[in-house]
Amino acid sequence: MYWSGIAQALMWKQFTALGVLQYPNFLETTLQIIPFYIIRSFGGLLYFIGLFLLVYNLLMTAKNGSFIKNEEAEAAPLEKENDKMKRGQIHRWLEKRPVKFALLSLIAVAIGGLVQMIPMFAVKSNVPTISSVKPYTPLELQGRDIYIREGCVSCHSQLVRPFRSETERYGEYSKAGEYVYDHPFLWGSKRTGPDLMRVGGKYSNLWHFLHMEDPRSMSPGSIMPRYPWLYTQSLDISTTEAKINALRNIGVPYTAGYEKIANEDLQKQANEIAQDLINNGAPAEPDKDIIALIAYLQRLGTDIKAKNSASIK
Incomplete structure (x- = not known):
């Protein structure tokens, strides 16, 4: 590989x-x-095959073997104590207590880490922001969790690097401020498939609908698996309120009380996507998982595009 x-x-x-x-x-x-x-x-x-042979050999050896009588134990003589040993007695005491040693080591490492991390998170200027970057809508938020659940992040990255080959292929390189509301961030570490950071708006809703159902129909030769259950599983919107609250608690600027009406916005956006698919001949239902996933994919990378469009105007 x-x-x-x-x-x-x-x-x-x-x-x-x-x-x-x-x-x-x-x-x-x-x-x-x-x-x-x-x-x-x-x-x-x-x-x-080698692992199977190893287990087989171990079992056969144990089966054909026989236990031997216990033999008298022997041990090397203890060292005589001296002043040098007494001076290192604390460390010897710790070595004999691995749990306490590990705990004290963890505390020491934690102190060193906190000294570096607390100032970084405490100073707001260290968190880059872009005015056009907004929090995800409730439907996009649900779609993002489906994206994580289905393991999409294992094969697709969301980070366009500042190289010419990357920007020519995917578009503008990624900015730190684009991820400020991503919890967790989905940069990824493997590209079995292309980077998706700028996929929003690149294809139609129908393209995504057909692609997730059968990747080969839209990308001949694709090694991506099919996801037929996304078209039959109903989206669980009972978790929307808890997700909005959790994200607000860690700094995402959802307005107070928005969680109470979030599902209304979710259903409105889902109906719009489903209607667009129906208009293009797809048998879409607004309450299915696939609708939320399409909403999330269509959002990726569009905030920075909105900023660029506003700058041109």
């Missing part, structure tokens, strides 16, 4: 003589490393 990572990274950064990306479609780079996935699967199979 190291070789596949190197190969794919080089393809991401490849430009033509005309100065445009040679592989603008992310899927092109994924298809090139599928043989590496096959080799890795074969290696994994060998590992599990």
